[in-house]
Amino acid sequence: MTAGKRSRGAALGALAAAQFTVMLATSIVNVALPQIRDGVGLSDGGTTWVVNAYGLAFGALLLAGGRAADLLGRRRVLLAGLALFGASSAAAGLAMTPAVLVGARAVQGVGAAIIAPAALALVMDLFPPGPERGRALGIWGAVSGAGGAAGVVLGGVLNQAWGWPSIFYGVALGTFLVLGASVVFVPRVTAGEPAPFDLPGTVTVGLSLTGLVYGVTTARTVGWTNGRVLLGFLIAAVLGAAFVLIERRSRHPLVPPRLFASGRVTSGNLLMALFGSVWIALFFFLPLYQQQVLGAGPLVTGLGQLPLAAANMLGATLAPRIARRIGATATVIAALLTEAAGMLWLSGIRTDGSFLTDVLGPSILVGLGLSITFVQLTGLSIEGVAKADSGLAGGLVNTTRQVGGAIGLAVLATVAGSVTSASHGSHLEALTAGYRTAFAISAAVLAATALLASVLIRPSTKAKKTRKKACTPSTNPHPSSSDSRP
Incomplete structure (x- = not known):
């Protein structure tokens, strides 16, 4: 491996770790909410804001974070976001009152909104379009999806061993380590052309x-x-x-029309919003089923996410290879249907079930489909975007996933709650019926998204010509100018 490749690999590792930290903070509190509620004196309604404050700030400020990265310098903005994220994580661990805790979580969300688009834009800068970028996005997708599952695992382990504040201290420590790695390994990238901030x-x-x-x-x-x-x-x-x-x-x-010139950015973001509506809900309902119905503790629930995380990392690693073999459209459709099959399997969970019979198999299918879909839709959503707008494009695709996830979780939680309330069985049977409904609807949404993808995603002109050249020997050693257009 050449020195240049090693340095880019180290930079990718630091950037992927930054994205992992952002995704980790999204789910790490889920299994510790009862302990957090008792620790700082939150009401039942106030407990939801430990989750909502982070998601609210994250989703609302991603576009601004992406544009700031384009105009002010991506590395500079990334480092500032990591510093803010780490400091607010430590503040959350030290919180003694509900207001301080919720406020710290909101500031965490601001930091995340700065980190995510800047880091993705830097990955695009370091790896040009082609196989190298595909592999880089595969790694990016692996850590993004694994971050959600790892959050449940680490949340359970830390909460059971040292109490809920250790969750936030762990995130803070990890963030400052990532900050140090980013200072050392992530190179400076020229900012976009100076322009007034909108x-x-x-x-x-x-x-x-x-x-x-x-x-x-x-x-x-x-x-x-x-x-x-x-x-x-x-x-x-x-x-x-x-x-x-x-x-x-x-x-x-803030969002220039040129960003949507290729049409693929629009398609990618629409599909990402639908896909995101199921993603966040998965990591909400699955731990609840394991704890409230199967009776697992926080640690066992967290460890139960490991197969999903492993499948997620495997799928993200394989995604670029699969896409090169069968094409991006077929890859997205197959991955969405794989995840839909896993969700449909989960819709058969039982009150007297177990992890091995009701959770393990579908978790592997869901993890594979989730990661491959995420990698492909992220690549689609930033394809053909000018370098000066790459931070904004990263902010946009993260916004659609985050907002889509918030809407999807709210709708699914409402429907599941209605089914539970209307059930005439025991408490556990009522809860299970609600969770089954949420998983069944998720499967239907994913299947519909696969159908929509078959209509919206079309190979770009460049991709068509590349595949044609790969299959047909060229008789002209001098390609025409049209062959070199993006």
Whole structure:
């Protein structure tokens, strides 16, 4: 391996670790929520904001974080995000009151919104389009998907061994280690052309997304017709319309129209939103089934995520090879259907089930499908984007996944809760019926997304010509100019 490849490999390792940390913080608190509630005196309703505060800030500020990375320098913005993320994680562990804890989680979300798009843009800068970028995105996908599963594992281990504050101290320690590695290994990349930051657009879209995510997350506990929920949706709609008007008139818009010139960015983000609606819900319902129905403790529940995490890493590693063999469209469809099959299998969980009979097999299928889909849709969503907009493209695809996940989880939690309430069986039977319904709907959403992918994803002109050249010997040693166009 040449020195250049080694240095890029070390940089990729640091960037992937940064993404892993962001995904880890999304799920690491899930198995410790009862202990966190008792530790700082949260109410049942307030406990949900330990999760929601992070997701709200993360989803609302991703576009701003991506654009800041493009304009101010990706490495500089990444390091600032990691420092903020680590400091807020430590503050969460030290929290003694609900307000401090929820506030620290919100600041964590701000840090995550800075880290994720900057790190993805740096990966795109370091690895040009082609097999190298495919392999890099495979590694990226492996750690992204594994981060969600690893969060449940580490959350269970740390919570049982040293109590809930150790969860946040562990995240803080890991973040500062990643910060040090990034300082050493991640190279400086030239920032985009100097341009005014679109402050009106940033504020309106941020508040619009905040209203939307607040509405759907609050609806999980108070219902969809509650005044606070409706107010959140109204704010989202009004400010969303204002954002569109501002962007049309701005000379330097936050989301320039050129970003969607290829059409594949739009398709990739739409599919990512649908896919994300199931992703986050999986790591919500599966641990609940293991703990509330099967009676597993936090540690056993966490360890039960290891097969899913292993399958996730394997799938992400294989994704580029599969895509080169059968094509991106077929790979996405096959992966979505594989994950749908796993969800359908989970929809048969039983009250008297076990990990081996009800969880292990479908977890492996879900992990394989999830990781391959994520890698392919991420690549699709940034394909053909100009280097100056790569941070924004990374912020956009993360936004669609995060917001789609918030909406999907709110809808599925509401439906599952309604089924549980309407059940006439025992408490465990009622809970299981609700979880089965959530998994069945998830399977249907994934199958519908696979069908939509077959319509939306078409091979690019360059991809078609590349495959044609690979299959047909060339008779012209001088390719035409049209062959070299992106």
